Amino acid sequence: MQRAPTIKAALSCFALLILAQASPGNAGPLAITSDDSQGGGYGFRIGQQCVILTAAHVVEGKGDMVVADDRARVTIRAGEWTPHSDLDIAYATVAAGGIPSCVETFIDPTWTRGFDYRANSQALLLHRTSPTALRQVPLRVSESHTSGFTFSEQRKGTVATGYSGSMVLMNNRPMAIATRLDAGRGEVHATSLLTALQLWPAIFQPDGLRTRIALLPVMFGRARRDDWNLLAVKALQDKPNVQLTYGADAQRACAIGLTVTKLDRTYRANPEYTNHRKNCANASKNVLMRLVCPAQPPLRYLYDYSVAYTVQTMKPGGAMRVSTPSFAFTIKADSSPARELENQVFEASVSPSVDRALQEGGCR
Template identity: 25%
Template sequence: MTPLPIARWLGLLLAPALISTAGAEPVDIRQGESNGSGYGFRRGDNCLVVTAGHVVAETGADITVTDRQGGKATGQRIYYNPSRTEDLALIELPARSVVACNDRWPDASEVAPAAAAANAPFEVVRHYPGGRETIVRLRAAGGTSQWHTLAFEDKLRIIQSDSGSIVRSNGRFAGIVVSVREADDRVDVLRFDVIDRLVGDRFRTVVRGVPVALEGVKQRGRVNPNWTTYVASWLSESAGRPVVPQQDASARCRIGVDVIEWARSRVDNPEYDKLESALRACTQGVSIGGVPLGLKLPGTDRASCQRQVRERMRGVPRVLPSHKLTLNVTMTPRQRAPVSKLQTTEHVEDGSKGGARAETELTVLQQSFAQVAGELFSAGACE
């Protein structure tokens, strides 16, 4: 057998490190002391950068986005989800910025199927100024319906500042890096099908709503930056109304939100009450109408019945957190008098789901604001 020339051998050995990433639009992101990575996608004349939410967690602070060739622009956070299950953000760059951004949002055929993740290889490309790259290979090591948990294949590593980097599997988008766990040497990746569900529509459809300016969400006269971000996310993501700075002449109206009262309490959990009734039924030897006990009553001995019901009661809280939120929402059109609506809404948390306070506040505030603002929008208050 004729030996291969040394140049050919070198080519075979180095081929994995020279995989083409043509069309890729990775960027570096900095906000204050925080830095991470992201990936730009073209939407009309603008560029939207996908990254992890914690990379740009500071409300109101400048966000600087830099591409591999040094092109730089200041962006605006237009979507922010800080929850533990969906740590995601979108940054919008000004039209015709110098940052390279030509990729389109992937369609379904370009997204790695989650079902194939167990046996599929993964890779993250670390990018350096001037275009140099290092490919870090990973493999599946667990996961959930929201996440891939990955382990490193060799000695090459990524670090926490790589948060927001795109992860690929067999050439397809698999997700973005959210955290690098030093304790067990694992990488948490938010799956791309989840990302597509959360923000994909804004790349596929044209926003129909008119721009609005958000004056802020206030309590006792002071703006709460986090609450303001939650409401801005609902306006742009759910209502389809781009949020622009207050001085922007394109804003159809200004929106102000005052939190008059946010009362927190606890209420009885109806699911727990049903199970308590079922437990009493074990002693009485009767069934409870409408309650799917899954028990053979009468005919099942009392001890066995009680054991089955108590097993079901494990993990079911006796009471649930409840929120009573009173909001005053004011919409001020450009050429008409302000229109305000004061409304109180109640929200009971789902006992089957745990969540950090920030995640709970996001959900409750968005739901309450959606009810009030939805009625004002429908009445033409912002037209």
């Protein structure tokens, strides 16, 4: 039987943290235990692998670790964890079917861009001892730095319970990996997931791919921020030196031109449009974009780009409606001569969720 960790051990070694309940369809929280330790983790399905993220100190020097959700468990050997050289995070991979709750999860960098880390009114969804014991606790950020953020509860007399390695979620969305608790100040230290993506993109690169794949946010027309959909963009396979990854700071966007050279998609209202029902006829699902870089961009620097293009839709009676959807992504020049990035062409494939968004947002 697993021995429960003492309060002292939990405070000093396995940083107490409240873990938000994952919404259906997202990757799930995991328990990571050994004979003498207990921590938390989070699983993302990437291709045929389940990538398990946790705090490095949870697994370093601890021997075999059992990773479990509420339906299954797998054992990960000591040498199978890969810690980051600078951040207190580590990952391991298992077969996707080994952890049932490890399903495909889209990580949208814009989820945290609207979050004011200096404000006192922001909140995270938290739970204590059971998934049903949810409550919303106001949090404030006392400091921020390159490796993560520090959260602390404003409510006096309460101490969060949980374990290091657990994923901090905002509105049920992955945000940061808990690494430490300052019990005296009531502060939870966490490594931003965007920081992990930026500094350690290999975690999210499936084996066998020559180019990295980024999942991008797309907002159409009147869609609310929470309704942003995702556009999967990949570099063409004949350009292996160009990698797609996430940028963590939209304010540092580089003034490099990115233009849509082809938008082969047509939306027309059904001639039998009745009762104000939305009905669109979709054409091709490919968008070709051309990236134009300056002569000598700084290498190994993350650039953020935003793209806006026009969607024309025909309303009943022949009235034309024009909307301008937009999305953003980041290009990283990885030891590639600048000339190899000039006039680069990328292909964007629109996912079914984007199709639905276009139908709902464009065909009114």
